[in-house]
Amino acid sequence: MAAKSGFTRPRQRSEDSTAPPIPSAVLYVANCGPAVGVTDSDVLAAFSAFGEVAGVHAADDSGARVLVRFHEPAAAEIAMAALNGRPCDRLAGRVLHIRYSVPVKPKARTGCSLPVAVAASELGVPGIYMVEEFVTAAEEQELLAAVDTRPWKSLAKRRVQHYGYEFLYETRNVDSKQFLGELPAFVSTVLQKIISFPGVKKCNTKLVDQLTVNEYPCGVGLSPHIDTHSAFEEMIFSLSLAGPCIMEFRKYPKGSWRAPGVVNGADEDSSEESEYIRKAIFLPPRSMLLMSGEGRYAWHHYIPHHKIDDVRGQVIKRNSRRVSFTFRKVRKGPCQCEYKQFCDSHSKTS
Ligand SMILES: O=C(O)CCC(=O)C(=O)O
Numbered sequence: 001m002a003a004k005s006g007f008t009r010p011r012q013r014s015e016d017s018t019a020p021p022i023p024s025a026v027l028y029v030a031n032c033g034p035a036v037g038v039t040d041s042d043v044l045a046a047f048s049a050f051g052e053v054a055g056v057h058a059a060d061d062s063g064a065r066v067l068v069r070f071h072e073p074a075a076a077e078i079a080m081a082a083l084n085g086r087p088c089d090r091l092a093g094r095v096l097h098i099r100y101s102v103p104v105k106p107k108a109r110t111g112c113s114l115p116v117a118v119a120a121s122e123l124g125v126p127g128i129y130m131v132e133e134f135v136t137a138a139e140e141q142e143l144l145a146a147v148d149t150r151p152w153k154s155l156a157k158r159r160v161q162h163y164g165y166e167f168l169y170e171t172r173n174v175d176s177k178q179f180l181g182e183l184p185a186f187v188s189t190v191l192q193k194i195i196s197f198p199g200v201k202k203c204n205t206k207l208v209d210q211l212t213v214n215e216y217p218c219g220v221g222l223s224p225h226i227d228t229h230s231a232f233e234e235m236i237f238s239l240s241l242a243g244p245c246i247m248e249f250r251k252y253p254k255g256s257w258r259a260p261g262v263v264n265g266a267d268e269d270s271s272e273e274s275e276y277i278r279k280a281i282f283l284p285p286r287s288m289l290l291m292s293g294e295g296r297y298a299w300h301h302y303i304p305h306h307k308i309d310d311v312r313g314q315v316i317k318r319n320s321r322r323v324s325f326t327f328r329k330v331r332k333g334p335c336q337c338e339y340k341q342f343c344d345s346h347s348k349t350s
Helices: 040-050 073-083 137-148 185-194 293-297 344-349
Strands: 026-030 053-058 065-070 097-100 128-131 159-163 210-217 222-225 236-241 245-251 277-283 288-291 300-303 308-311 314-317 321-328
Touching (some): 026 073, 040 053, 040 065, 040 073, 065 073, 073 097, 137 185, 137 236, 185 321
Antiparallel strands (some): 026 065, 026 097, 053 065, 128 288, 159 210, 210 321, 236 288, 245 277, 245 300, 308 314
C-alpha cells in the first residue's frame, strides 16, 4: 500500500537531531485504521476539516497506520499542528501520532535472486528448524475447517484470529492480564506434536499459550519484523497450511530494537539500513517452522508479497490463500536474552 501510494513512514529522527521535520502534503498517521476501528471515511471526515484531502491509504499491513494525502502541504501542516498527540474530537477522542511522510525510495536492484533453502540445515540461520509434513492432509483440512467456522478480524491486507491472548498490532504486544482462555481443542494434536519438535527446549510449564491464525490472500506477505522480545518467550512455532510461501530472514549488522510500531511491522520499503544479510527458506503447506535463539531474537522474518516464488529455478505459484497458525508463549517478566540491541526489555531497563 505504501508503495502504491508512493509515500511511506519517515525515517526515525535521532534524539539529538535539531533539524525540524520537512513538511509534506502527505501525513503518516499512527494509531489510526481499520484494526483500531477507524474507517477510511472516518479519517477523511476528520482530516477534511483542515483542507482538501486527495486520498487515504493504508501505510502498511498493520491496519493501524494510514497515509493522509492533502492537495496542499499547508493543509497538512495545519492538520499536524491541530491533531498530533492530541485527542481528535471527530475520532471519538482518539490520540493520533502524526509525522510528515516521505516518498518511497526506488529499490536497489541486486541483479541476482536469493537462493532459497528447502531445509533449515541449508538456511544458515541459527535457531531455525523446519519439519515438512508436520500435519497430515486430513489434519490440515480439519484445522482449516475449524478456523473457517470462527470469526475473522480483517486487517488491511489479511485476516487474523487470536486465541489465548489478543495480539495488539498498535503496540506489537499482548495484554498479558487479559487471558482469553485455553487454546482451542482443535489444535490439541498440534500441541502434542510440538513437544518433540527438533530444537525444542524442555519446559516445565506450557510450551505455548497464544495462537495467531493469519490468512494471507495470494500475493500478500508479511512485513519484516522481530516478534517483540518483551511480549513472547524464545520459541515461536509457525504452521503453514493451504498454500506455500517463502520466508526471508534478514540480519541488520547495526540493527537495534526500536519502539513497536516504528520498525517492527514496518513496510518493506522503509528499511533504514540498506546493508543486511538475507537468507530464505521455502515453507510448503503442512510444514512447521520453529524460530528460536538467534533466529528468533536477532533476525527479522519476512514473507515477500509475491504471487509466484522462484525456488531454485522452479516457479512455485502461491495458492489462493495461505493460512498460518503461529504459536507463542506470552512472557510474564522482562526478556533476559543476550541480543540486547534487538531487545525492548533491555532498552527499558538500561
Ligand atoms: O505466517 C507466518 O508464518 C508468520 C506469522 C508471523 O510472523 C506473525 O504473525 O508475526
